[in-house]
Amino acid sequence: MTTTHQSSTKQDILEYLLKHSQATAFELAEVLDISPQAIRRHLKDLEAEELILYSTMVQAGMGRPQHVYQLSSRGRDRLYRQDSDRLGDSYGNFAVSLLDTLAETVGKDQVKTILQKQWERKAQEYRDRLGNGSLKERVANLVEFRKAEGFMAEYHAVEPDDSKKSDRFLFIEHKCAISNVAESFPSVCGHELEMFAAVLPDCTVERTHWIINGEHRCGYLVQARE
Known part of the structure; x- marks a missing residue:
């Protein structure tokens, strides 16, 4: 798997967690159509970067406990920062500065x-x-x-x-x-x-x-x- 493909898959994981709040490794593997082993490697990398975190969900019956993953505050900031980079931080900062100036000038x-x-x-x-x-x-x-x-x-x-x-x-x-x-x-x-x-x-x-x-x-x- 190429580095570009890995980056794309990790981005897909982050965006899915943003949309759905949380997910298990099995759910992510099904949605992204890659093996559970591969998805766990990506999750381990994202966890090491502190972009995601997990809690343990205990299943009823004989099922094994599963990790439920969600975005960390750093992971959420990463996605918002990507939007800011695409749209231009200077544009957003200028808009806020302009509105502040208007508020001071005209009320x-x-x-x-x-x-x-x-x-x-x-x-x-x-x-x-x-x-x-x-x-x-x-x-x-x-x-x-x-x-x-x-x-x-x-x-x-x-x-x-x-x-x-x-x-x-x-x-x-x-x-x-x-x-x-x-x-x-x-x-x-x-x-x-x-x-x-x-x-x-x-x-x-x-x-x-x-x-x-x-x-x-x-x-x-x-x-x-x-």
């Missing part, structure tokens, strides 16, 4: 108004590009737009509840391309929720997960109005 309320206008503009851009397809098609397209902007985005269909028959989807972002801005100006996340609601005006959009609250992803439940 925080005016900055909130500026951010609101920015998200309204972005929402209109997304709506123009999404078209008038089915809800599933529009959510899928929105995922692709966000991926192109540096977000690790995906979506899943959600079963309708007993009282409603409308389509429902969980829109997820595992990594935030504007996390450094969001840390300094949390209101941008509120605007993001407003933006998604404006992009999909025939739907209700509800926040289900939030990275700022310590969760490992941001999530939104999108449901077509009846």
